[in-house]
Amino acid sequence: MESEKSLQNFTPTGSCPIRDILSRLGDKWSMLVLLTLDANGVMRFxxxxxxxxxxxxxxxxxxxxxxxxxxxxxxEVYAEVPPRVEYSLTERGRSLLPHIFGLVEWAEANKEAILGARRKS
Structure with a gap:
């Protein structure tokens, strides 16, 4: 008798770190904000x-x-008139960048093939 395959469970129980992190970073803007701060350094809103x-x-x-x-x-909020607020990446944010860059490189390398596949369907 064949042994039953053990499946990874990614159900929304609140304890799935993959689902939680991807839902936070996989929105339309989060990665773009992180890339913008990386490219430009400290920025105002x-x-x-x-x-x-x-x-x-x-x-x-x-x-x-x-x-x-x-x-x-x-x-970072500065007590000035008018108040000045600046945003920058933390070490945690910087540690995510190599993974984002990998995704960007993959997207660039596969963009044409993906667009071609979409046109065929």
Missing amino acids: SEIHRTLGDISHRMLTVTLRMLETDGMVRR
Whole structure:
């Protein structure tokens, strides 16, 4: 009798780290914000918004808060008039970059084949 294959379980029980992390980073904006901060260093909110272009103020606020909560982005508030707020990557955020770069390289290498497959379907 054939032994039963043991399957990995990725159900949404709240304890699946893969599902949790991918849901946080796999949205439309998180990786782009991380790449923007990596490319430009310390940035103000308006600079990030201008760099990304088509993100709403609300979505950028939500994304930055989420990345800050997860320890990927540092938010520093300066007691000035008007108040100045700057964002930068933390060590945790920087440690994710090689993996993002790998995904970007894979996407660039496979873009044409994927687009061709989409046209055929």
